[in-house]
Amino acid sequence: MTQEAQAxxxxxxxxxxxxxxxxQVEQRLYAWWEQGGFFxxxxxxxxxxxxxxxxxxxxxxxxxxxxxxxxTIEDLMIRWRRMQGHQTLWIPGVDHAGxxxxxxxxxxxxxxxxxxxxxxxxxxxxxxxxxxxxxxxEISQQLRRLGASCDWTRERFTLDEGLSYAVHTAFKRLYxxxxxxxxxxxxxxxxALQTAVSDLEVEYEQRNVSIWYVRYPVLSxxxxxxxxxxxxxxxxxxxxxxxxxxxxxxxTILGDTAVxxxxxxxxxxxxxxxxxxxxALGRTIPIIADHYVDKEFGSGAVKITPAHDKxxxxxxxxxxxxxxxxxxxxxxxxxxxxxxxxxxxxxARKAMLADLEREGLLxxxxxxxxxxxxxxxxxxxxxxxxxEQWFVRTKPLAALALASVxxxxxxxxxxxxxxxxxxxxxxxxxxxxxxxxWWGHRIPVWYLPDGSIVVPGPDEAPPADGIQDPDVLDTWFxxxxxxxxxxxxxxxxxxxxxxxxxxVMETGYDIIFFWVARMMMMGCxxxxxxxxxxxxxxxxxxxxxxxxxxxxxxxxxxxxxVMDTQGTDALRFTLATSGTPGQDLNLNPQxxxxxxxxxxxxxxxxRFVLSRLDMDQLRGPFAEADGDLAQVIATLRPQLTLADxxxxxxxARLVAEVDRLLEAYSLGEAGRQIQDFLWSDFxxxxxxxxxxxxxxxxxxxxxTSIVLYGILEGSLRLLHPLMPFVTEELWHYVTSTMxxxxxxxxxxxxxxxxAYPMPMPALRDETAEQQWALVRELIVAxxxxxxEYKVEAAKWxxxxxxxxAQTEVLRAQGPLIARLGxxxxxxxxxxxxxxxxxxxxxxxVLGSVExxxxxxxxxxxxxxxxxxxxxxxxxxxxxxxxxxxxxxxxFVARAPAAxxxxxxxxxxxxxxxxxxxxxxxxxxxx
Numbered sequence: 027m028t029q030e031a032q033a034x035x036x037x038x039x040x041x042x043x044x045x046x047x048x049x050q051v052e053q054r055l056y057a058w059w060e061q062g063g064f065f066x067x068x069x070x071x072x073x074x075x076x077x078x079x080x081x082x083x084x085x086x087x088x089x090x091x092x093x094x095x096x097x098t099i100e101d102l103m104i105r106w107r108r109m110q111g112h113q114t115l116w117i118p119g120v121d122h123a124g125x126x127x128x129x130x131x132x133x134x135x136x137x138x139x140x141x142x143x144x145x146x147x148x149x150x151x152x153x154x155x156x157x158x159x160x161x162x163x164e165i166s167q168q169l170r171r172l173g174a175s176c177d178w179t180r181e182r183f184t185l186d187e188g189l190s191y192a193v194h195t196a197f198k199r200l201y202x203x204x205x206x207x208x209x210x211x212x213x214x215x216x217x218a219l220q221t222a223v224s225d226l227e228v229e230y231e232q233r234n235v236s237i238w239y240v241r242y243p244v245l246s247x248x249x250x251x252x253x254x255x256x257x258x259x260x261x262x263x264x265x266x267x268x269x270x271x272x273x274x275x276x277x278t279i280l281g282d283t284a285v286x287x288x289x290x291x292x293x294x295x296x297x298x299x300x301x302x303x304x305x306a307l308g309r310t311i312p313i314i315a316d317h318y319v320d321k322e323f324g325s326g327a328v329k330i331t332p333a334h335d336k337x338x339x340x341x342x343x344x345x346x347x348x349x350x351x352x353x354x355x356x357x358x359x360x361x362x363x364x365x366x367x368x369x370x371x372x373x374a375r376k377a378m379l380a381d382l383e384r385e386g387l388l389x390x391x392x393x394x395x396x397x398x399x400x401x402x403x404x405x406x407x408x409x410x411x412x413x414e415q416w417f418v419r420t421k422p423l424a425a426l427a428l429a430s431v432x433x434x435x436x437x438x439x440x441x442x443x444x445x446x447x448x449x450x451x452x453x454x455x456x457x458x459x460x461x462x463x464w465w466g467h468r469i470p471v472w473y474l475p476d477g478s479i480v481v482p483g484p485d486e487a488p489p490a491d492g493i494q495d496p497d498v499l500d501t502w503f504x505x506x507x508x509x510x511x512x513x514x515x516x517x518x519x520x521x522x523x524x525x526x527x528x529x530v531m532e533t534g535y536d537i538i539f540f541w542v543a544r545m546m547m548m549g550c551x552x553x554x555x556x557x558x559x560x561x562x563x564x565x566x567x568x569x570x571x572x573x574x575x576x577x578x579x580x581x582x583x584x585x586x587x588v589m590d591t592q593g594t595d596a597l598r599f600t601l602a603t604s605g606t607p608g609q610d611l612n613l614n615p616q617x618x619x620x621x622x623x624x625x626x627x628x629x630x631x632x633r634f635v636l637s638r639l640d641m642d643q644l645r646g647p648f649a650e651a652d653g654d655l656a657q658v659i660a661t662l663r664p665q666l667t668l669a670d671x672x673x674x675x676x677x678a679r680l681v682a683e684v685d686r687l688l689e690a691y692s693l694g695e696a697g698r699q700i701q702d703f704l705w706s707d708f709x710x711x712x713x714x715x716x717x718x719x720x721x722x723x724x725x726x727x728x729x730t731s732i733v734l735y736g737i738l739e740g741s742l743r744l745l746h747p748l749m750p751f752v753t754e755e756l757w758h759y760v761t762s763t764m765x766x767x768x769x770x771x772x773x774x775x776x777x778x779x780x781a782y783p784m785p786m787p788a789l790r791d792e793t794a795e796q797q798w799a800l801v802r803e804l805i806v807a808x809x810x811x812x813x814e815y816k817v818e819a820a821k822w823x824x825x826x827x828x829x830x831a832q833t834e835v836l837r838a839q840g841p842l843i844a845r846l847g848x849x850x851x852x853x854x855x856x857x858x859x860x861x862x863x864x865x866x867x868x869x870x871v872l873g874s875v876e877x878x879x880x881x882x883x884x885x886x887x888x889x890x891x892x893x894x895x896x897x898x899x900x901x902x903x904x905x906x907x908x909x910x911x912x913x914x915x916x917f918v919a920r921a922p923a924a925x926x927x928x929x930x931x932x933x934x935x936x937x938x939x940x941x942x943x944x945x946x947x948x949x950x951x952x
Contacts, residue, residue: 042636042759046629048593052751056170064778065175067525070771071113077528078104078116079509080176081541082184084123085158086130089168091567091575091601091613092534094585097172098598099564100532102693104175105747109782111769115525117512118176120165122158122185124466124501125219125227125403131157131465147464154465168586173594173750175778180521182512184504185467192511193467193504194484196552201481205419206459208479210349212339213458215411217357217371218404221462222415224500226540228399228408237394238276238379239325241268241387242285242302245310256306256365261385269294269302269313270389272324274396275334276382277375279305280363281352284330285313286341288321305387306378307364316341333412351412355462371409416460416469416497423547424451430546430556438561439691440608443535450539457544459500466498506544509557516552528558535563535608562691565610567601572612588618595749596621602748603697624701625752628745631709632756635738638720639731641763647732653767655736656786665729667719668839671791672798673712676703677737678789684744685785697748704741711802712737718845735760740783753777800832801839804877807870808847815868817884824853824883826864830874833858853883866950887950894947901940908933 036058043050059065067075078100083093100116108114128142131154135141142150166181182189200206213222243249243265254260269285282304287294298315318341319328332342333349342349352362359366359374366374382388399408428451430436431444438444460469472480472492480489488494507515509531513522527549531542542561549557568574569581588597599621605611651657659666659674666674680703687696712734719730739760746753757777766773767781808825817823825847829836836843837856844851863869863878866887870877881887911917911929918926 036758038755038758042629042633044633046593046626046752046755048595048625048751049590051755052171052173052589052594055751055754056173059175059776059778060170060178062774062776064774064776065116065177066179067113067115067177068770068779069113071111072769073111074113075525075529076104076107076112076114077525078530078532079512079528080116080118080174081533082119082121082182082505082508083165083169084126085120085162085165085183086123086126087120087165089165089171089585091583091585093165093169094172094597095564095567095601095611096532096534097169097174098601099562099693100530101172101174101598101750102602102747103530103532105750105778106688106782108175108778109743109746109780111781113524115180116174116176117180117182118166118169118174118178119182119184119508119512120162121501121505122183122466124461124463124498125221125223127154127158128463128465129219129403142464150464171586171589171594173598175750180512184501184508188514189504189507189511190467191484192507192515193499194470195516196503196507196548197470197499198481198483199552200418205422206416207419208414208416210412210414211417211456211458212333212336212410213413213415214399215355215409215413216401216404216406217355217409218401218406219463220355222411222413222458222460223401223403223408224458224502224540226502226537227402229402230397231400232395233398235274235394235396235398237272237274237324237392238382239270239272239389239391240276240279240305240329240382241270241389242305243267244269244297244313245301245303250303252303252308256308257381257384259384259386261305262387267297269297269327270325271327271329273329274394275375276378277359277366277371278331278334278352279329279378280307280359280366280374281331281334281350282311282329283332283342283347283350284311284345285327286316286319286330287313287327288319289315289317291319291321291326293321294327305382305385306366314341314345316344334410336410339410349412353409353411355411357406357409415458416471416495418457418459420454420457420547423551424454424543426550427451427543427546427556430550436546436556436559436561439563440606443538443561443563443608447538447543451543454543457500459503460495460497461500462496463498466501467504469495469497469499471495502540502544505541506548507552509545509549510553526553526557527555530560530562531558532562532564535565538563560691563608565605565608567611567613570612570614570616572610583613583615592618592622593625593751595625595752598750599624599697599701599748603694603701606694607691624705625749627705627709628742628749628752628756631704631713632738632760634713635734636759638716639735643728644731644735645764648736649765653765655740656788658732658736659789662729662732665725666733667726667729668794668798668801668835669712669715669719669842670729670733671794673707673737674733674789675791675795676707677740678786679795681740681744681783682785682787684783700741700745700748704745708737708741714846715842718842735764739764743777743780744783746777750778797832797835800872800875801836801843803872804836804870804875805843805846807872808843808849808877808879811868811870811879812848812884815881815885815890819848821884822848822850822853824880825849825855826860826867826878826880827854827856828860828876828878829856829858832875836875881950891947891950894943894950898940898943898947901936901943904936905933905940908936 036055080100081096104114104116132142135145197206214228216223243262244267246267249265252261253263271285285302287298297313300313301310302313304311318337330338330341330347332339332347333351350362352359353371354360357371359369361367363374366377369377379388401408428448431438431447438447470481472488472494474480474489474492480492482488509528510522510526513519513526515522533542545557573579573581575582585597596618600618604613604617647658680699683699684696716730716734720727742753742757742760754777768779769781770779773779827836833856840854840856841851843849844854864880866882867878867880908929912933
């Protein structure tokens with residue numbers, strides 16, 4: 027950091043504006059923070075490192091609420107730990123996002139009338155890097171808009187040279203250890219993209235489809251071969267035995283290699299071991315028994331297509347069935363499909379159904395609801411396809427990841443996700459890591475002319491006569507290395523030694539399997555250490571009604587628009603305080619407006635406080651105490667009023683509670699409590715009390731000023747991680763000439779590097795809190811009584827307070843009670859007991875304390891009686907009308923039950939109103 031950056035402060039008006047204008051603040055402050063190098067880990071930090079590796083957004087991305095959520099939570103943690111004196115590092119970066127980025131560039135090529143196949147691999151990659159250079163930085167700039175205090179000098183990209191070296195090293199090590207292999211297996215296949223895709227890239231939709239019942243002829247001595255050509259209508263002529271199967275994918279009949287029934291299904295017991303003739307192709311396939319079959323579903327017999335269904339694949343392995351792939355990579359039928367070869371899969375389905383019906387083999391069709399896998403990127407139905415791919419043996423890796431959590435080295439928040447984590451890793455399948463794409467990390471495997479395979483290390487030259495595998499690695503392979511590859515692994519860099527393992531991995535619960543578990547597996551295996559000690563999972567952001575946000579619903583919220591109109595702090599505070607870990611968040615626009623109002627409230631509080639403070643008087647006491655409020659107060663304790671002692675104790679209680687909540691990762695509750703204190707206790711009460719106390723003698727004025735300043739300044743530090751922009755701006759106005767606390771040396775004047783408030787037990791005063799609670803409750807009760815009796819706001823009233831054991835406290839607070847309750851000071855009487863209670867008075871009872879407000883001084887009794895009599899007459903009429911309605915047997919019998927019940931509830935409410943008015947009128951007439 028330069029000396030200039032250390033000494034400088036962001037340019038701002040010398041006079042505070044009347045209202046907070048976030049448009050004038052946010053970009054100015056962020057530019058200052060970044061240029062000053064304030065986001066980098068400081069060598070003079072007294073506490074150990076606290077490190078987060080950002081979940082890298084796709085390089086193709088545009089900002090959405092998921093980004094806003096994770097930035098809010100992670101930046102909150104980072105700013106809080108930085109202010110505590112930790113050596114904080116938040117590593118930013120973006121993911122190359124193989125499928126997403128390749129799809130964007132292919133779309134661009136199509137708009138130019140060409141394709142990647144036509145331009146070739148080299149030119150396609152050149153075009154993709156150019157596209158990345160043009161658009162790749164947008165998401166990073168948008169994260170800055172959110173206030174992300176990342177160390178941008180360490181920004182990484184998953185295709186950077188260093189990270190690519192790490193990917194090659196990881197592949198080589200896993201391959202040499204026998205954990206990477208090549209085999210033929212069923213994968214999720216995207217016909218549009220013509221690549222295998224991960225489970226994460228498959229979205230499931232519940233769709234209304236059809237289920238078709240097809241009968242297969244059973245071979246017998248009487249019938250053993252087709253009687254006519256397929257489609258002639260005579261193919262199955264002469265068949266005497268049949269078995270009916272149910273299918274939702276008739277085109278896959280072409281790949282059937284068996285028909286299966288339940289072993290205990292008596293209907294088919296005699297058929298087990300016999301053979302059927304496959305429609306269309308005339309291939310002979312067996313009838314087998316397998317416990318996979320549910321005899322209660324459909325016909326109780328199912329077709330087995332091992333090369334096109336994952337469950338069938340497992341059945342096929344158990345029974346050594348052949349695997350027949352009938353589909354090309356573009357989802358057209360291949361030569362194994364006989365008469366349907368060359369047809370697109372759904373066209374083949376239509377043709378197959380027509381032929382089955384013509385041959386008398388289509389028994390019936392029924393509607394059916396089922397979950398259908400859809401390509402997240404291509405939008406088409408995913409096809410389970412038999413394909414030769416590269417896989418990782420995950421069981422040995424999963425064992426390490428499981429042990430880390432089970433043995434307590436890594437914790438998951440909320441802990442209910444541990445069960446889900448354990449269940450998935452205990453039952454994990456091998457991981458398909460190859461993708462038939464061009465954009466990504468090319469698989470570092472070379473094939474030699476003699477058929478052998480060479481996997482050279484990252485520092486070795488590939489064989490001159492070898493051909494490199496054309497596929498690239500699954501994006502999640504490189505993402506799985508992210509917490510340590512970004513720090514220089516496999517080299518023993520200074521960053522890796524200092525900042526690994528990282529501290530927290532914060533991300534959405536929806537990718538706990540696909541990313542979090544893989545980082546745990548790869549980190550534990552390749553580095554010998556779990557990559558983070560805490561996994562914090564946030565929920566999804568939904569609309570205020572709990573619906574998923576989407577453009578089709580018209581309920582999508584653009585965070586950039588929210589930040590433009592309401593301010594970044596308002597969006598961040600709403601996201602942070604509207605939910606709890608692991609729970610979906612319903613985003614209510616009214617809460618964003620309330621958060622914006624909270625920022626304005628802070629601004630107005632600060633303007634008032636600064637307008638009343640004499641900084642020259644405050645500078646000395648705070649300088650002597652190094653800015654420590656508790657030390658300053660220790661020298662002033664005899665001069666503190668009850669209100670001073672109460673607000674200091676409430677503030678100390680808040681600081682301790684926020685410290686506890688943040689350590690427990692209850693981030694939202696911490697924010698809610700800070701807001702409640704600042705809005706209610708401090709702004710609505712103490713600031714109002716201070717207006718009275720500041721008008722007293724000089725000593726009282728100085729004490730009140732110290733309390734006002736100390737709590738305001740400390741509260742801005744307390745709130746900063748949640749609302750960084752408004753607190754930084756206000757903190758500069760508040761502390762511009764005052765000493766400040768920090769854990770660091772040579773500190774620029776920024777709240778980011780000021781000390782986060784720590785618990786101050788010396789300020790706690792339970793007695794003051796209890797006594798003020800009574801005074802506050804009494805003032806509120808007087809205000810409520812005035813409102814109930816519609817006393818004009820400017821009118822002063824008379825009050826008699828019977829204090830019992832609290833008389834001394836209440837007398838001491840008499841001037842405040844009078845001022846805030848709008849009671850004339852000369853007409854406020856506070857006594858220990860009262861022998862005769864006043865008549866015609868509003869009565870307040872608070873435990874042993876009673877308060878009487880004589881109505882003669884508050885209202886025009888004759889006018890009030892007249893008003894109440896009119897309201898009483900209306901209430902009596904309302905009760906009579908409702909009673910008559912409910913006494914009508916016809917109404918009660920014919921009206922809907924809900925309407926009758928609503929009428930009964932209305933009658934009960936009307937009777938309460940009537941009784942209240944009668945009592946009020948009796949009291950006034952006494």
